Amino acid sequence: MRSTKFWILLIAAALVVCLAAAAAVMLGNTxxxxxxxxxxxxxxxxxxxxxxxxxxxxxxxxxxxxxxxxxxxxxxxxxxxxxxxxxxxxxxxxxxxxxxxxxxxxxxxxxxxxxxxxxxxxxxxx
Amino acid sequence: MKGFTLRQITRMAVLTAVALAIFIAEAQLPPLVPIVPGIKLGLANIITVYALFALGPGQAGMILLARVLLGSLFAGGMTLFYSLGGGVCCYLVMLAVHRLLTRRQIWVCSVLGAMAHNAGQIAVAVALTRTPAVAAYLPVLLVSGILTGLFTGLCAQFLLSRLKGSSPPRTTK
Known part of the structure; x- marks a missing residue:
């Protein structure tokens, strides 16, 4: 069993990556x-x-x-x-x-x- | 239905009905974010997560499959492919991670499942429209998937902890 902190960090990291990618798609292609x-x-x-x-x-x-x-x-x-x-x-x-x-x-x-x-x-x- | 007791079949039927009712009620809501279609709460996944932890993978899979098939009958059109593609990915990921989690980390399962669901849906959309550019939606959908998955996962977690006394042990055959 991983600690809850591990999962929070993992998902927060995924969220940041996705936000950055979404921003890149939104802003990059103008x-x-x-x-x-x-x-x-x-x-x-x-x-x-x-x-x-x-x-x-x-x-x-x-x-x-x-x-x-x-x-x-x-x-x-x-x-x-x-x-x-x-x-x-x-x-x-x-x-x-x-x-x-x-x-x-x-x-x-x-x-x-x-x-x-x-x-x-x-x-x-x- | 070999392998399931009458009690289990009945419980699966009730949960499928609940999931289907949630799914159809949610489909009536206006789009949450009009600019990007496909963003929704995915409330019916509360039932899948609940079933996975309370009843085990076999029954959860049956409930998910029945809900997706019946749901696309009611929603019509191409819904089946998207729901099935997303649902299968979501189920497989949740299946893989649910054994790694404690009962206070159930929301993690839902978040990862929601992300897999988005990825599966986009894969189906790319295949059906034969337009790779549809994949540009993926990061936006993943952001929404993480947030809505967190919400539905916490719902399922609270549901499971409230029903702890009445739910059967996970090892029922």
Whole structure:
């Protein structure tokens, strides 16, 4: 049996590491502009958000229905979706690579990346 | 059901029902942190932790499996894969650490289990969406997992200490 102090230190250390990693993911990936819309891992569209002059919408259909994607200068969101949970809609606008919009029922991912400095977020898994 | 007495089966059924009710009630709550989907309290894990310490790994595993399968029937959609991926990881980690802990350290089991649950869910999400970038959620989810795991673990620990007189010994066959 380990002492309680050992477990507290272990978990506190894990918390600090995770907080640092979360902060790195949140802050590190800013200043990017190209939104890529993937479905099932395949690139459907790439929208350069800095080049958008007037907002527009398009729809993506998938196994669970349709997602209405709305683009405005510098930002993108899922405005409406047919899925029951509406997680992607509640996430609202994104304008940075902080957190991609993910619609699991429709296997849709909207991710913002910088073209000049292509940050590979999957390095985080290692 | 070979190997389980009628009393054990009944107790597992009651605990599964309680866990399922908690799970469904929690699913009705609005998202805790709207920016990052998937953050939730995981209150149903109180029952899993309780069962692991009070009834042993076999029965805890059965309760978890039944709750995940029934829960995804009610919640619908892709819930099954995520719950199963997270649940199995969580169970395996809790199984590994629960023998190392005293009865005052039960919360540790829940914290480590919650972290394993997050890792399992992200792994399933990466596999299903085929988008490795989903893994960027992992640190954020782990932070929430540590905090919510601490909360549910303390709940389970208090539950176990209050029920000490009435709960059966861990070595029941």
């Amino acid at each position: 200043g990017s502009c190209v939104a890529r819309v993937y479905q099932n891992g395949q690139l459907l569209r790439a929208v350069d958000l800095s080049q958008v002059e007037e907002g527009y919408t398009f729809t993506v259909s998938g196994p669970a229905g349709e997602n209405l994607v709305q683009v405005e200068p510098g930002r993108i969101r899922v405005a409406a979706a047919d899925c029951p949970d509406q997680v992607c809609v509640h996430q609202g606008w994104i304008s940075t690579g902080i957190a991609p919009i993910v619609c699991l029922p429709n296997q849709l991912v909207i991710q913002i990346q910088s073209d000049s400095h292509n940050q590979q977020v999957d390095g985080v898994t290692g």
